[in-house]
Amino acid sequence: MRRALMRRAAMRRLKGFLARLSGSLNRKRSEREMAAEIESHLELHIDDNVRAGMTPEQARREALLKLGGVEATKERYRDRKGLPWLAHLGQDVRYGARQLHRNPGFTIVAALSLALGIGANTAIFTLFDQVLLRLLPLKNPQELVQIQWRGERNAASIGGGTVSYPFYGDIRDRNQVFSGVMCRFSLDLSVAQQGHTDLVTGELVSGNYFEVLGVSAALGRVFTPEDNRIPDGHPRAVLSYDYWTERFGADPNILGQKILVNNFPMTVIGVSAKGFEGLGLGVRPAVRVPVAMAKELMGFFGNAWNLTNRRAAWLELFARLAPGIAREQAQASLAPLFQSILESEADEPDFAASVFPKSTEQQRAYTRQQFLKSGLDVVPAAKGTSWVRERYRTPLRVLMALVGVMLLMAAVNVANLLLARAAARQRETAVRLAIGASRSRLVRQSLTEAAMLALLGGAAGLLLAVGLDRVILALIPAGDSPLRLNTSPDARVLGFTLIVSVAASLIFGLLPALRSSRLEVSSAIKEQAGSAATSPRLRKTLMAAQVFLSTILLLAAGMFLRTLANLKTIDPGFRVAHMDTFSVSPDLNGYRKQRAIQYYRQVLERLRAVPGVESAALASIRIVNGDWWGGNVAIDGYTASPGENMNAAFNMVTTDYFQTLGIPLLEGRYFQSSDTQSGHGVVIVSESFARHYFGEKGALGRRLQIYESGPTARPEIVGVVRDVRYEKLRDAPPREVYLDFDQHDDPIAENVYVKTRSDPAGLFSALRAAVRSVDPNVPISDMLTLNDQVARNLATERLVARLTAAFGFAAAILVAAGLYGLMAFTVARRTREIGIRVALGARRRAVIWLVLREVVALVGTGALLALPVAWGLSRYVQSELYGVAPGDPTIAGGLLLALIAIAAIAAFIPARRAGTLDPTLALRCE
């Protein structure tokens, strides 16, 4: 009841507001009506007065008096009729527009510097938002969590935190905190239909995948748990909406048709809802298949990945929290269930089998103990999961912070410009105050003008941002799965830009506004412009603040440029020049074992026959491409201490891999044609591996156990080669073990390296044709020169370095322009003083120094204050730096040069003007 009343009262007020708003809009009619009403009022009153015996003049006077003045009444009426602040705003906007129009130079400089600041912010925010902030477009995304294994899994694994399928079943069926638990695995698939083959990203999913995510079908149906009951029993696929429209032209007849997924026929049962892309940012699985079909599609990865093996961790687990359950609560509640699963797994026979049979009792006990210490984490997944986010999180945060600094700088710059203009307009302001403008009205007027400037800058910034984002995305390497981010601003980005613009206008508008409203009217009108009231102390402080902020930006630029330069000098350990590399995927065409070996051999033969090709080799790992294949090794005669990291990086290569990539042999021999499947097993190890386990000598002839190749094969080390970079250029070379392609019955060696005699890029089409001639259906991907691949590995660093350099450059220009303006102003103000000094015999050098001193003091103060702050902040970006220490001399030197350049540009003209001042003219001025 009470609430209803309140609502009604609110409605009345709203009605009143709307009436006033419309009153603001049709002024003329209401003015006429108001005049008529007051006129009629007076007539009525005068009639009465005359009737009471007054003379007409008396009657009129009395009526006017009693009314309280016609104009005052009209004004009060108008205020109520319309919205006075709206009328004032209109006036302020018109006045502001006139001011901005009258000083186009000022307007352009101010708007441009804001456009730089706001544009950079909008550009970075557009990416920041999509990569780090945005929630998945699902129903109640905040209920979505990922469940990750923390600690020793004692299992063959793909990806961190992943689990086995039986483990997934345990969690799904025995938890009491989730409304649903699903699992998924993402992989590359080849999809063929009507003779056309695509290489796409696909997903193996549990039957309740769509149900847990709350995603429906756009066509046909999506999976249910019924589609994932029987291993190998559900050859069905659900297409993504985008893939359906792009590849199949949104043809509804696709339902019920068969497509070949990795050469295995599957029936399309539906298309998932429009707008649903998946859980990974920028990665859009095109086809989803029940995880029960793992055996058919996981061949590439080996045999461990099936629905019963508990010692294979490969599935990512996602769950939806049951209503009212908090994430922490869910994690706590899973702990006892997890512990009981751990204990029963540790007692199973295959648990022991997965530990090396030759390992000691002590080592086995240690493994078991570590295994039982594992935990299960429930982490938020409202934003999905993404390697993009992991990779770009820190760079994006750094960039966002830097553009924030830049915006602050731009705002301070404009504040300074406004202060200068306010000084010039001081008399006008004083006059307005004197004739009765209220100070609050003056402040509002200044702020309106500031907001107009900010919106102008914001609009220009928005355009700049779209361009900048296109450039940034073009710099991010695409490879075969481009990161699809949106560069056109949406409502969120527009909102952000608006907020940033308004915030900026408050920063730069408030100070000058308050200052001008504090003006002493009498003295300001009397005195000349350039009086004590316009003391540039505030402006100098703001200038020093600008130098401070720009120094931080310049230092950041220096650190990231230095990082990039350092990374570029890294010797990867292999030949980069005259090399091509690409990948083939025979497994996606269903080729395994003998068939695959045959295919690989033919590819090598055909490639070597291409004119211009010197040699060709295959490897399972694409080096410096973020790939990793590793596992534990045991070494005969080497007793690992408990907990010692026995992990090594693997690479399976063909015989001439080392010669092709120019990796020198240090000891022993390379692989040779006599190393065959029937011969005894051989491996080659890297220098780091050999030194770590065997010291300077003694690696040759030792035997290893590698879990991946089965416990019985104990290959012998026949050679030691020089270290090469493996996963990333910036990471030190790992201990590496090379396996021989020719000794494996089911080899994976899909990465091709070709050494060319001439321009490597010129051979692309010839290489492609050669590979196609073996089998046109095998997808070829990611063909580029090795040089480009190494460069691509530095793409993030290059991007950050270029952007920070650009920001630093923009900051330097802003500072130089600001300093110039300030110094020109100061010299003009001190013309008379300088004239007196010169007249009294001051030398030119002394006069020039007078100006320089101020610049040096300003730049020096700002920079010196900024240095410790910037070096201190560099701690937070350490992970993004390489070989950069606080106080790095090259960076400090570069910074010094930049600051000197800024100061020189800013001081040159004003100092020269001061130095060449003619005292007679100077004394006469003003």
Next chain:
Amino acid sequence: MAEKIDVWQGTLALMVLKTLETMGPLHGYGIARRIEQTSGDLLQLNYGTIYPALLKLEQEGYVSSDWRMSENNRRAKYYGLTRAGRKQIQKEARQWAQTSAIMARFLEPAEERL
């Protein structure tokens, strides 16, 4: 003669509404006049203030207006109560009675409260 007092902010609207309730539709001058009379000439009313108050009431939908001829043949804008206006009188009168009752309790002689 008692000292004249200014009209308190906020009470004028209720006075206007109440006047319209007793007198029926009336023009601004008439309303102002009537308020002065009703107060026993104790109120100091600037007639001009009546117009923004009437405008506000009209904007909020408590009164409506139209132009008519007055009894001595002058065109004048007449204001009349709407249904919402009638309800509003009851509500505000009740609130006003409450407020004045509360104030009265505070202002009673101290010994009676003991």
